[in-house]
Amino acid sequence: MNLLQYYxxxxxxxxxxxxxxxxxxxxxxxxxxxxxMASLSWVTFGLYVxxxxxxxxxxxxxxxHFRGFLKWRRxxxxxxxxxxxxxxxxx
Numbered sequence: 102m103n104l105l106q107y108y109x110x111x112x113x114x115x116x117x118x119x120x121x122x123x124x125x126x127x128x129x130x131x132x133x134x135x136x137x138m139a140s141l142s143w144v145t146f147g148l149y150v151x152x153x154x155x156x157x158x159x160x161x162x163x164x165x166h167f168r169g170f171l172k173w174r175r176x177x178x179x180x181x182x183x184x185x186x187x188x189x190x191x192x
Contacts (some may be wrong), residue, residue, distance in 0.1 A: 107149055114142035130177075133170035137163055 104112070117139035124132030140163035147155030 107146060110142050110146045110149065114139045114146060117142060130170060130173040133166045133173065136166040137170070140166060 117135050121132040121135035121139060124135060126132075140159045143159035144156050144163070147153070147159060
């Protein structure tokens with residue numbers, strides 16, 4: 102049994118996925134970026150083994166993670182803006 106049969110791409114993708122879940126569980130938006138690395142690794146793996154299902158699914162996951170990252174940033178900006186507006190009204 103060769104653990105690096107696929108050049109470690111599968112292991113890297115798995116570790117990125119686990120790290121991303123940990124980061125998001127701790128409310129860290131960078132978990133989405135790590136998930137995106139995992140998804141790209143799974144796309145690479147899918148191409149390597151010839152599985153179009155893995156390529157397709159991982160591409161969709163990449164898009165969803167990218168959207169989540171952008172939405173989190175947008176929500177942070179909106180909250181920061183609202184906080185400044187509340188301070189102005191309170192004065």
